[in-house]
Amino acid sequence: MKVSKFGGSSVATADQIKKVLNIVNSDNERRIVIVSAPGKRHDTDTKTTDLLIRLYEKVINQLDYTHKKEEILERFNDIIKGLNLKTNILEEIDRTLEQLIQELKNEPQRLLDALKSSGENFNAQIIAAYNTEQGVPTEYLSPKDAGIIVTDEPGNAQILEESYEKIHELNQRKHKIIIPGFFGYSKKGNIVTFPRGGSDITGAIIARGIKATLYENFTDVSGIYRANPNVIHQPEIISEITYREMRELSYAGFGVFHDEALQPLYRYRIPVVIKNTNRPEDPGTYIVHDREFNRKKVVSGISCDKGFTSINIKKYLMNRQVGFTVKILNILANNHISFDHMPSGIDNISIIMRTTQIRGKEQKILEAIRRECDIDELNIEQDLAILMVVGEGMSATVGTANKITTALSDANINLKMINQGSSEISMMFGISNQDAELAVKACYEKCYS
Template sequence: MKVVKFGGSSVASGPKIAQVINILKSDDKRQVVVVSAPGKRNKADTKVTDLLIKYANLTLEKQNYSEIQTRIFERYAEIGEHFNLTVQDLDEIKTLINALPNQAYPNRDYLLASFKAHGELLNAKLLTLIMKSQGFKARLVTPRQAGLIVTGTPNDATVNPETYVNLRNLIIDPDEKIIFPGFYGIAPSGNIATFSRGGSDITGAILARGFNAGLYENFTDVDAIFSANPAIVSNPEPISKMTYREMRELSYAGFSVFHDEALIPAIQAQIPVNVKNTQHPEKPGTMIVPETNFKAQHTITGIAGGKNFSALYLHKYLLNKGAGFTLKILQILDHHKVAYEHMPSGIDDITIIFKKEDLNAELIDQICNEIQLSLNPDQMQWIDDYAITMVVGEGMQDKLSLCASILYPLGQKNISIKMINQGASQISIMIGTRRQDSEEVIRTIYKTFFK
């Protein structure tokens, strides 16, 4: 059995859905189908999820939402019309859209989660209707019916292990297609809670593990995962095969093809993942596989960069002799519920790197003031101009001159390196630079190793 997930761009319109159906027809093993909410049909378009967020906010603000209700329904109606579905066929979808403000929600967060989740739920209902009209034996299974239980916050949930027991008890006939809405699960209270944005990838991996699938196919709008961002490097090489941990390292620093949490259930079950293009399903795409018996074809698999970082630099003489210095920093961060990304250190220096979106000016001042009072560093500097580049590859292990090969061409271009850190796994090197140098760093390293 294969679990197949289609992203928002793959289900954005009637013709796109027709292509999805062709893909499902071409392989009987594609039995479990996870769908996202309809995405953009063109650059000027709006995703259905964003329309639903606006709908939720208008509801909370007690403003008129009739126009946004119409716009949301029209997206589904347009797809239905492509397959000659009638207004009566789509009546349930319209009713569910209009009923959202009248439901009872524990608080604002659960209201927002429920509104957002309906993008996927309604699209799964619509796809089931379409496939039945096309002669498929199709069955809608919702997270509530399947027992996909989640915990955590309403808009950033995590799967509960109980889910996998529930999924094993779900019977699937050999000749039927299961249509499953992505992005959300059911909290123990019975309320809807969503994964973080892009969470349909997570749903697909959860189902792949729960059903012990032979393969998890993730269909998107690119032919493969590339060794560098095509917006930065012209015509980068596609990656034919990579490991789970290579993908995790790269997605952390900016690879946006795959949700960075989505691989975890697949990793836990050692299920290979195939990223493919909905419009070109005949192309092999990129296989993401376990590390066991993997043989690297190149030293470096990929290069990714992120500009959304800030850093706090501290200098204090005899830092290495002072017990509890790092612990006090961590206690201050924990008090403010702030996660740090990395903490490279030296004899007298330490740098704490943060994701920029987790902070604001007031919080930065509070953290710096408390560190100053508690630790009295000789020097403290907040660095807002910070970017991180990740160089990743299973073939990097035990390559003694690799750092020199990376840093020398950067030095030739007068690019200042603020930090360099090799991961414990030895398959990645992290480079900290100024934000303005980030793209040139990627281009230079790519040219060195791929050209």
């Protein structure tokens, strides 16, 4: 059995939904479908989830929200009319929104989760009803009925391990099933949304629960590119990539498939394929546990993300001082800051984190390090970008690092730091934000031309 997830652009209009169901109904193995909220219909459009957040803001600020609610209803009505649905589902959507607002208006975080999740929930109901009217018996299942029971922190749902036993029972159902993505239910009965990439996470949880043969993730591109298509003109599509490679590339800005969604699949080695709803015949990109690497194209992908900060510390004989690094990490932990990289030498260490982690806390952190660590030199560097060069075969291929550093040197890009993790499938380069796009272009040309 396959689990198929369709993103917001794939289910944004009635015509797109018809495409989705043609894909679903063409393969008997596509029995469980996860859907997102309607996305943008055009470049200047607003995602349904964003409309729901604006509705929440009106309610929470005790403003008249009637117009905003009508805008959301109109969005769903366009889809219902386009599908020529004969049910009175729009009235149910209106009642549900009003009920959530009245019940949760004094619990802001709960209200936000409940409203944000409504886009997926209503869309799943519409799609299931339409497919049934077209003669394909299709069942809408809420995440609660599907067995998706999660932790209770608003906006940060984590699946409970015990859920998988209930999810496995979905194998016994005979009809096609539509499940809304992005949220689950806590044991207390609260609606709780997953963090970013929530619908991808739902699909991965269901795929693991039923032990699917394949998790299909349909979007608006025909796979994962070797580099950002907004930077590189018509980059190659990767045919096959490992979970580990995808994790490294997602970290540095590859947004097609969220890295957190790989976690439920990794242990059970369930493959993922990224496919295009508008071109379902394209082979797409497979994300697998292991693969053979191509020695001619050992670098799978190149990504670069901006917005990092580095704390740089020097201490003579640092390597002989027991517990030095622990003191620094405790300072970060006490200020709720996580770090991303920690390249070091015998007398120096740099701690790299996303700027959003430390913003507003810079002076407090520096003062604490000076006070508790008896350092020689200390400075903080802002406006860093992290360039990731990723490939499973890099550790067994001579000259890869030289190729990348030569490309960066030829492009007159200054390297602020280099780090290669113990996995030996990636190399990280710290550069200035202003050099980010140029670095990707230089490395792509060197690796694939």
